[in-house]
Amino acid sequence: MSVRIRKYSWQLAPEAVRNIRQSVFVEEQKVPPELEWDDTDDIADHFLAVLPDNTPAGVARLFSTLEETGHIGRMAILPEFRGQGIGEALLRHMIAESAGRYQELKLSAQQHAVAFYQRAGFHVCSDPYDDAGIPHLDMHCLAPALLESQAGTERSRPMLLGEDTQSWLFDNERSLIDLTDSMVGQADQRLWLYDRLLDHDLYDRQRFRELVSSLARRHRLSEIRLLIHDDQPLIKRRHRLVELMRRLPSRIKLRLVNADHPHEGQPFMLADREGVVYRHDFTRPSGFAAFADSRRVTLLSEQFQRMWDVGQHSLELRELPL
Structure with a gap:
């Protein structure tokens, strides 16, 4: 009408x-x-x-x-x-x-x-x-x-985790942030994040911190894993996720990539068993987000798990004062 x-x-x-x-x-x-x-x-x-x-x-x-x-x-x-x-x-x-x-x-x-x-x-x-x-x-x-x-398109339940079967392409930081937060905000149990570092502009934001905190406290099986290459920026400057991790050590864990073992060349984030935000490289906000792609999430989960198993703990982060 x-x-x-x-x-x-x-x-x-x-x-x-x-x-x-x-x-x-x-x-x-x-x-x-x-x-x-x-x-x-x-x-x-x-x-x-x-x-x-x-x-x-x-x-x-x-x-x-x-x-x-x-x-x-x-x-x-x-x-x-x-x-x-x-x-x-x-x-x-x-x-x-x-x-x-x-x-x-x-x-x-x-x-x-x-x-x-x-x-x-x-x-x-x-x-x-x-x-x-x-x-x-x-x-x-x-x-x-x-x-x-996306107004006027035929998307069904846009950005709904487990329901939206069409991928979202992004090529700027604002879209990357919005898609990342939309994914984390719906995760029920698992968030696995792989990146070169925990970039402050992308990850050290109040809204992102609140979403991660809510997920971590949701129930006893919540699992948040942060896998990065470089922890030095986190040591030199306070980071909201590091502070949260040290308050919830059983729910949020961080490891460093072991350079002596095979590792991925593209960063990604996995939410539960169906959501993924995938970037084409570490330096540009360009890639795609899929809210209902269990097959791709399974493949990336296996790669993440292999890197995680041989990853190393950050001793310097552990010694930082709260």
Whole structure:
């Protein structure tokens, strides 16, 4: 169905924005009014989806509390217009609005709507919880700009680990970072990383550190292996991953490549049994990411394991103070 999206501040929003939320959330879903209406409305952009004859059909809001993070919420489509692609159009529009503004998008999804958001490129990042008597899960998208660049393609569940069967090519650092973080953010147990060194621009970032920390603490079988050629930059300058490794030594381990044994000439990262980010060489941000390529991950896992088994411990890192 053809639909237009209009953006308003709360102060200038037409009555339809409030009416749709009142109808869907308060009357249909029985959300208490004191929970539905909050101060966030004053700082949010409000989006209204209208049909060609200007009939209001759906709403949503987008706001930011941190410079690099946008929050999507209060998405509601009137019952008579559901199942016609209006929600998808509204969500795509907000992703496009966010592409040049935010590096990350977050939302709280009602449990029944998780698949809807997964089709747009969001993935679950929490256990279920209750909000206004309705089961919810937190979801986020760590690469809105990449999603926007693929708008109009036939990707199914883009960047969803274990589901997205099409590779993503990258040739710049921003895309490499977004794909790397999207992969790590979905890993459930295993992260194996092979590189020449733990480059500070790529790996010594707060968001990457938080994602690795979350994976390491997820459960007792979490396994993070860092295999590098050169540890000297880590000794000369503090690194978030080294600090994290020394706090969680049973979950995060680092070894140095043994130069006397065969080793790979291209860096890669493996997430669980299906995800891989592969670069063509150590010096350029050029390569591909595959979120559902178990065959390639198996082959690279075997190569990684051989290098790991003959790898050496970094004695200097072990002696650094916390």
